[in-house]
Structure formats: structure tokens, C-alpha cells
Amino acid sequence: MNSATLFGLCSAALVGLGLFGLIVRPEPLRKILAFNLLGSGVFLFFGVVARRGAAAGLGADPVPQALVITGIVVSFSATALAVALVLRLRKLTDEVTSGLGAASKAQEDGDHS
Amino acid sequence: MSTTITTTASGYLLVLAIMWPVAGIMLSFVTSGRGVERLACVVLPVGFGIAVAVLIAVAQGGQSQIYVVGDWAPPLGIALRADGISAAMMLTTAIVMCATGLFAQGEFSQPSDLPEARSPVVFWVLLFAIWSGLNALVLGSDLFNLYVALELLTFAAVPLVCLKGQKETIEAALRYMLFALIGSVLYLLGAAMIYGAYGTLDIGLLSERVRPDPATLIAASLMTVGLLAKTALFPLHLWLPPAHAGAPAPGSALLSALVVKGSFFLIVRIWFDAMPGLLSFAAAQLLAALGAAAILVGGALALRQKRLKLLIAYSTIAQIGYLFFIFPLAAGLTAGIAWSGIAWTGGWLQLFSHALSKAAMFMAAGLIAEALGHDRIAELGGIGRRLPITMLAFGLSGLSLVGVPPSGGFVAKSLLLMATVMEGQWWWATVIIVGGLLAGGYIFMVLGRLLGSSATPLASLAPVSMRRELAALSLAICAVLLGFLPLRSSDFLQIGR
Amino acid sequence: MMTPMIASTLLASALAVPLAMMALALSRRGTGHTANLLPLAPLPALLAAMMVPEDTSVVLPQALLGLRITIDKPGAMLLGAASLLWSAGGIWARAQVRSQSQERPFTVWWLTTLAGSLGVFLAADMIGFYLFFTLVSLAAYGLIVHDDTPAAHRAAGLYVALALLGEAFLLMGFVLLAAGAPGSSLLISDAVAALPTSSWRDTTLLLIVLGFGLKMGLVPFHVWMPLTYSAAPIPAAAVLSGAAVKAGVIGLIRFLPFEAALPGWGEVLASVGFFSAFYGVGIGITQANPAAVLAYSSVSQMGFLAAVIGMGLAAGNRAAPLAAAFYAVHHVLVKGGLFLALGAASARLPRNAWLVMVPAAVLALGLAGLPLTGGQIAKLVAKGPLGDGLAGTLAQLSAVGTTLLVLHFLRRLSASAAQDSTEPPSSLLVGAWLTVAVASLVLPWMFLSTIGAASWNTVLSSEELWSASWPMLAGGLLAAVLWPWHTRLPRIPEGDVLAIGQRCLPSVFSLGATFERVDSYLRQWPIASMCVVLLVLLLTLTLAVP
Secondary structure: OOHHHHHHHHHHHHHHHHHHHHHHOOOHHHHHHHHHHHHHHHHHHHHHHHHHOHHHOOOOOHHHHHHHHHHHHHHHHHHHHHHHHHHHHHHHHHHHHOOOOHHHHHHHHHHHO | OOOOOOOOOOOHHHHHHHHHHHHHHHHHOOOOHHHHHHHHHHHHHHHHHHHHHHHHHHHHHOOOEEEEHHHOOOOOOOEEEEOHHHHHHHHHHHHHHHHHHHHHOOOOOOOOOOOOOOHHHHHHHHHHHHHHHHHHHHHEOEHHHHHHHHHHHHHHHHHHHOOOOOHHHHHHHHHHHHHHHHHHHHHHHHHHHHHHHHOOOEHHHHHHHOOOOHHHHHHHHHHHHHHHHHHOOOOOOOOHHHHHHHOOHHHHHHHHHHHHHHHHHHHHHHHHHHOOOOOOHHHHHHHHHHHHHHHHHHHHHHHOOOEHHHHHHHHHHHHHHHHOOHHHHOHHHOOOOHHHHHHHHHHHHHHHHHHHHHHHHHHHHHHHHHHHOOOEHHHOOOHHHHOHHHHHHHHHHHHHHHOOOOOHHHHHHHHHHHHHHHHOOHHHHHHHHHHHHHHHHHHHHHHHHHHOOOOOOHHHOOOOOHHHHHHHHHHHHHHHHHHHOOHHHHHHHHOOO | OOOHHHHHHHHHHHHHHHHHHHHHHHOOOOOOOHHHHOOOOOHHHHHHHHHOOOOOEEEOOHHHOOOEEEOOHHHHHHHHHHHHHHHHHHHHHHHHHOOOOOHHHHHHHHHHHHHHHHHHHHEOEHHHHHHHHHHHHHHHHHHHHHHOOHHHHHHHHHHHHHHHHHHHHHHHHHHHHHHHOOOOOOEHHHHHHHHHHOOOHHHHHHHHHHHHHHHHOOOOOOOHHHHHHHHOOHHHHHHHHHHHOHHHHHHHHHHOOOOOOOHHHHHHHHHHHHHHHHHHHHHHOOOOOHHHHHHHHHHHHHHHHHHHHHHHHHHOOOOHHHHHHHHHHHHHHHHHHHHHHHHHHOOOOHHHOHHHHHHHHHHHHHHOOOOOOHHHHHHHHHHHHHOOOHHHHHHHHHHHHHHHHHHHHHHHHHHHHHHOOOOOOOHHHHHHHHHHHHHHHHHHHHHHHHHOOOOHHHHHOHHHHHHHHHHHHHHHHHHHHHHHHHHHOOOOOOOOOHHHHHHHHHHHHHHHHHHHHHHHHHOOHHHHHHHHHHHHHHHHHHHHOO
16 A cells, blocks of 8 residues: 555545535534535545646646635635634524514514414 | 638637626626616626627628637637627627616615625626626637636536525535536546647647547547536436525526536537537437437426426426537538438527526516515416516516517527428437427416416515516516527528538 | 519518517507507508418518518418408407507407407418417417406416416427428428328327417417416407417318328327317317307317318328318408407397397307308318218217207307496497408308318209308207207316316425425535435446446
8 A cells, every 4th residue: 555545545534524524414514614624635645646746747746736725725714704603693692592582583583473 | 631710800809809898707706786877888888789789790700700710720729709609609698698687676775774794796707707708608719718618607507596595596506516526527537538639639639639548438428418407418417406596686597598508519519610510320310319308307397396486497408408409410510411400400599588588587586486475386377467567578488488479489499390300310309299298388388377367475575676577578588589580590590500 | 463572571571560569569658548559550461461372481680680571372371361350359459458558468469469469361481380389379378467467367377387388389389390301491391291100100290280289279288278368358368369379270280291191190190189179069068157168169170170171181182171161261350250259249238139149140050050150161161171981070069069059059149248338439449340340250151262272052952052061950850859958068177187187286296295305305515415425426427337
């Protein structure tokens, strides 16, 4: 077993774990973490692709590494946006439960009916 | 290796199409809320002009317009390419953007004595970002580049859902975001596998090298299903109703008319451009079957909704279904089978006419909700008499959705029907017909209420500005006029294939 | 003689004027009494029907879809009769709608329906025909709901549901027709000529008969007629039952291949037609509301017409379309006139009841073929395709039934008139009504020579007079016998079999509830995300299948 295969298996395991978390975990924050796990698995897979040199016939193809960097930026932004939403949701929920948002709660019930 | 790809004469327009809205975003950060509205008055018309210019360039050249970024030809560099469908898609985007801009002027502004809020700036920034993302998506010809465009589109669309900041809209946005992220990761995984197998992500180069080995098939299905999640094709539509119904009216218009079409466009790119001939009969039938289920379930559920915006959202789920008939019916396109061209035109016309009419419909629903203070269908009675223009907009766009002539929706559905007959796949014809009946049911259910007697005293209605009514009406009229396009113009959609 | 230029301009204006007036009424500028337009809108069509030479064609510019409109003999006859009725109906509508705030929408709906109703007689290509057919079908919705009562909304809802179903049948039928046609021609004549050899012939015919049969109200698709005509304002009911319904008739005339004898299809259509003819009578005599009686009479008459067309198709009789159009022309004027009589009766002074009842009686008995009226000629012309066999006998029996039904109508008419006598209708309204009535008597005599089916002498021969008279005598006798019994007749609700349909409604709703459960199940996060994984596997598998 060479290192590329080992890393490939690792990436598959990460993808599997991430998917499992995304499917079964009800809490948004855990879903976000699972998404990051899943993303890491995919980035690792890019690394494996680079190592194997793919069709370019190089020892270490630089293109996938460039792609991974971009991918990490995108995934970081996604995480930031999702966490911001979770925080905002938490804040609104707290307001409602502490009674401060009783009015908005009543309005909400009206909307649902 | 084929001939090297070089920039064509009008190629710079493609860069402009992507960067012009980005310039709008940059300028938005340094102006106030009212300043952004004025800025939009410049950005929108010029952006429309760019889309028209691209369309003319493609039509006159009769071939794709290409821009090779930094003069680095693929596979090392990336290229932007505008063919017939991308030029038509850009024009549709531009029309919807301009009408939405007209509609949204003043929607988020506040009285001058209050401290300035964030939402006006945010809305316009998101609008520009969606525009830029969509243009990048239809022009991109590199699978990774397309991934970035797709993410830009999603990140701009999600905050649009929760612009109102209520708890349930934030929940809807989060649900949308997380489900879209599953889709993104699957797409990226598929792209990685493609690179691993072929050493390139350029669509043109891939189409020459691609072969039906297991890795390619798995990669393709990962990418496709990832995109289906973002297109909200049944049964992956869980996020769509709350998100599209919860957004403010101009936001819903953009999301329903354009954003879901972006990922659909990419699916077509994959199967018709990157991997022509790889879509097996069974797989095409599977995609169309999901579309058929979407039409039936979406239509039946739209009939059972109590709130107008949710009804329209379920109608979107149903209408998206029609698009997927393009896969079994236009499959012969690369082989040059004549009726595949019919299905190709029908599918794209359905996309364009749905974009125009659905945006108009969400705007009309927004105006109705604004006037009444709610959008409960049972209590809409008589509002049509107070808002005749809004009702006309709703009615015309609804008739296009049902497929009543003369309208874009009618031509689209009859072309798709014709293709089912020619292709001998009559089972899709029954779904198209039943879907039309269901659409007729829910549209006339609402129209009947609008025309009916009033339950509430109409004097208590909030005023609605004529300009915004006309914005909705103009889009509805565009959807109808699409039915008057001479069929010859459908050759345009074949440019670059 | 007209120059071709003037002829084609006149022909185009027959459709352009109502549409332009509709746009005017729709725009903000059409202030004032938009309803004043109503009687004027059909006049260009009336002129065109009278003056434009046969087989004049106009091809509209490409921007208007390149539609082609042509005037031929059946089209011209129907166009003339229908535009006359629309004009008379417009005078009535103008008087009735003027006092209400609903004037502008009513005008828009009226003119749209009018344009569609006249357009179907002229459209020569499938796109145009479908367009006008849709206009006349769907825009009638606005006329039916005009009174804004629960009954009107219910009737309009049912009407639209069935109209959309008919549209769906026709759309698919037209698509199959176009697919079977040679080249890319969308002309109706080309497509129909290729139909007998098309590989989708039977499906196409089925869809076409279903679509147009629905519009004509053939059993069991007749349920919308009684509800609609009772709920709509009287002028609207007059034009809908007289003119708009003929969209279905002209559809069958245009789209069935009479050149090729199709015995199977012809006999099916004739059987359905005769069944409707007797069914309409049977249910009609149990109705109390005179508008509903007239509606069932329409079911019966349209059934008879379908039988004429069906027998013509079975025999490959090329004269059948013209005979059917001739019969339809008579029905346009008589049925429109009878509805207007209903309007006149509800407002006349009780002491000169005969002023209404006598013309109404002549009109009504004309439907049964009263000698010397247009009705006798219509029945005579219809005999051609029906022949002397079983179909001929059934036709005579249906005239007996019609006599019975119209006598019942006259009784209900006088009863309803006695109940509410408000202000008398103006002389303009009475004049419009009597014009339609006189036209129904005179026009068939004038058209007789144009269609060349029979001469005046034949009509006046004692043999023909007797053959027209005995069914009336038999019907009168039957009515006299049944008279004491009529209170014992069952009270069948308007729309008869609709009651059965409504019983099935809960099961349809429960289907919707099932869909809702499926949807809420699939929209749970774990289920939806599992679906993602499953779809990846499924798609990979299907991709691997060659």
C-alpha cells in the first residue's frame, strides 16, 4: 500500500463520516462541522489526485493544489455564513424564550395560522 | 489535441458581463442606502446593455464568443465561452434583474428621519452578486470555475431569504444553506474525480477525452445529484417552499426565476457539452421521472396551499420538473436528430418563460400581500378590483404557466409535447397534460378569488405604487410575448453546439 | 364586386376591431361607457360575412405568428349568424350592465369572448384556431361570474375546469395532427388531409372528438351547460349558448376528415350524439328553471348536430360539413333568440303577454322543425347526411322529443314571466330581439340556394310539409298526455350526473392529502439527505445500463 492509496482511503473515510453526520445530526452546528469534515475529505482527495499526477504525467501536479486553496476559501466562507445564521437564530430564539419577543411570537403564530 | 482556443473579437464583453455587477458591489460598500438605489439605476441598464451586446455578437458571429483569461489557453488557463443558450440565458437574467430593480426601488428604503438600516444596501449587493454569479455560471467553461460561480450564487441567494430577519426566515435560510452545501460538496467531489481521470476540467477538452468508465460515471452522477439538490428537483425540494415563500417579494422573484435555473443550466452543460453521449437512456428516463413526479406532486400540493406565496413556491417545484424532460427528449441532439432540436427549444423556452412569469407572479403576490397585510388565499376576495394591474400581471403570468396561448409557456409545452410524440415517449405527454390541468386548477383558484366579492372592506387597503405594479406587468407581458417569437429564432439556441 | 384589397382588409378587421376595442376598454383611456362598444364590435364581421367573396385569405405578418384567416362557405354562414347574435346580445348587455360598477371588466371579457367566438370560424391554421378557441372558452369565465353569486362562482369554476380539460385534449390532438402532417405546414386542411393515413389516426380522432364534444356539451360532458346558462346574465347566456358553443361544431367540421369514410368513428360520434339528443329532452322536461330547460335543449340540439356530423363522417359525405353548418346557423339564432325572449319575458307587462309569447313560441317550435320556419329547412338539410335508415328515424323521433321539450319551455316561460314584472324593456331591446327572431326565420330560406341542398319547391312540397308536421303533432299529443303527470316527474338537479361526480370529490381530496403526507415525509431532513445518497447510487446504476 503506497501513501497515495492510504490518503485516498483516509479521504473516503472522512467523506463517509461527514455524510453520516450531515444526514443524522439534527443540530445545525453539528451539521456545519460535518460539512467541514466532508469538505476536508474532498480536499484530501484533491491531494491524492495531485500526488498521483493524473493525466498530466507529473510527479506532483500543482493544479489540484491551487484548486484546494480556492476550495478552502469557499468552504471557509460557507462555514462563516452558516455560523452567522446559526448565531442569529440562537439570538432570536433566546429573545422569544426569555419573553422579550412575546410580541413577535404572537405575530408569528398569526402568520402560521 | 485540437486547435488552440483564442479570444474572439467580442470576447471582452464576457468579462464585462461578470465584472460589471462586481463593480456595482464594490461601489455599494462606499455609498449609503439611498446612494445604492441610485447606483442601481446605472448598473442595471448598463448590465442589460451588455447582455444585449453579447446576444447580438453571438447572433451575428453565428458561433460562440470566447475570452481566454490571461491568454493562458486551457487546460492550464480557463476560458469564458458564450454560446446560444448562455447568451439567451444572460438576456433573460438581465430582463428579470431590471424589472426586479424597478420593483424594488424604494422597497427597502426608510424614512429619512430614521437611522439608516443595513437591509437596503444588503439587498442591492445581493442582487448584483446573484447577477455576477449567474453570468459567470453561464459563461464558464471550466468545471472548477463553475463551482466557484455556483457557490457565489448560493452565498448571495441564502441571505436574500432571511432579509426580513424573522426567525422562520432564518430557519429557512439555514436549511437552504446546509442542503445546498451537500450539493456543493458532491459537485466538488465529482470534479476532483474528473480531474483525476482526465487531467483537465475544461468542458471543451473533456468532451473529446471522456469515456464511459466507472470513475467517470460515478463522478458525473455525484455532480448531477449535487446540482439537483440546488435545483430543488423532487424529492430534494425540502428547502424550497419555506425559502421562496419567506423571502421578500423581489427576493422571491430572483430566487424562483433565476437562482434555481443556474444549477439546472450546469446540469445541461455537463450532459450536453462536457459528456455528450454518455447519458444512457435509463438515466435520462430517471431524470425525467423525477421531473414528472415534481410536476404531479408540486401541482397537487400547490392546489392545497392556504397561502399565496407558498402556492407559487410549489408551482415552482412543478415547473422545474418540465425542464428535465429535455434529457430524454433532446438526447439525440448531438446525433443531429431533427426532433431533438424541438425538445431543446421547448425546454429552454420553458426555462425562459417560467423565469419571466414566475418573477412577475411573485411580484404580484408581494403587492397583494402588501395591500392586504396578508396573503391567505381564502381572504383575497375582490382585491383584483382594487389592483387591476396587479391582477392582470398575475393572470397573464398564470396563463403562461398553464400553457394557454399565446404565451411562451404554451409554445414551450406544445414543443415538448411534439417531441414526446416524435420520440415515441408518450408517457411524458400525459404528465405534461396533467401538469397543465393542475396548473390551471391552482391559477384559476386564485384568479377566481381575486375576481370574486370582497370579504374585507377595500377602503382599508394599504396603497400600492403604480410603478411596482407596472414592473410586474411588464415581466408578465414579456412572458406572453415570448410566444410570438418566430420559431426560426430557435436556431439561435443551437449556436455553439 | 370588392377589390381583393378591400375584401382582405374587411376580413382582417372582423377580428381586429373587437380586439382593438378590447384593448381600448382595458386601457385607462377607455373611460365613459365602454359598454357602448358592445353592439358595434361584431359589425365588421357581419359585413365581412355578407360581402367578402368566398375563399378570400389573409396572412397576418410574422410578428402576429403568421396566422392565416380564410372565409369559406360554412365559416361565412356561421360568422354572419354569430355576429348578428353578438350584436343583438351586445345591445342587451349594454342595457343590463350599464348601471353597475362592473362595466369595464364585463366589457373586456365580452369582447375577448366575442373575438374568440368569431375567430374560430375564420382561422385556417391550427395555431390560430387553438388561440381563438382558447379565447372563447376561457374568457367566458368572466361573463359567467359576472353576477358574483355563489351559484355563479360554482358554475364558473366547473366551467373552467372542463374547458381546461377540453383545451388539454385539443392541444394533444393538434400536436398529433401537426406531427402527422407533411412538412411543417400548420394549415388545418393539410393536416386533416393527412390524418386518415397518419399512424396516430385513432388517438388523434379520439382527442379531437373529446375536445370539441366537451365544448358542444355532449353527454357526459354536458354538466356545465345547465349550471352556466342559469348562472350567467341573460345576454351572456344568449351569446354563449347561441354563438360560443358553435366553436365545437366548427371544430368538428374543420378537423374531421370527411373525404375519407371512417364508419367506425362516424357511428360512435352519431351514437353519442343521438344519446345526447334524447338525454337532453329527458332531463330537460324535469327542469323548472326556463334557462336550464333551454340549456338541456342545447344539449339535445348539439347531440343531434353531432349525429349529423357523425353520419356524414361514416359515409364520407363531403356535403355533411355544409349541412351541419346550416343546421348550426339556425340554432345560433333560435337559441340566442329564446334566451333574449327570457329576458323580455322577465320584464314585460302582464297584459300584453302575447307580444312575447307568440314570437317565443314560433322560435321555440322552429327548433322542432315547425313547417315554413327556418327550422323545417334545417331539418330537411340535415336529412342529407342522416339518410333514411335508422338514423333518419331517430332524427324524426328526436323532433318529437324537441317538441315536447320546447312546449315545456314555453310553459315555464309564461310561469316565470308572471312572477316578476318590472319595467318593460325598451323598444331598442325588443327590436334587437325581434331582429334575431326574424333572421332565424328568413336566413335559412336565403341560404338554401347557396348551399344547393334543396330547392324552395322541395321544401314546400306536401310530402316534406307532412314529414315536418307529424313529429310536431306527435310531440304535442305527448305533451298533452304528460301534462297532468308533470308534477310527478322527479326533480333532477341542474347538472344531473354532476351529483355523482360530487360524491367522488372526497376521494379526490383524500388523494391530495396523500400527496401532502408524502411531501411532508420527504421534506424531513434525514429523509431528503438520504434521498441524495440514494439518487447518486441510482443514477450511477442507470448510467451503467447501456
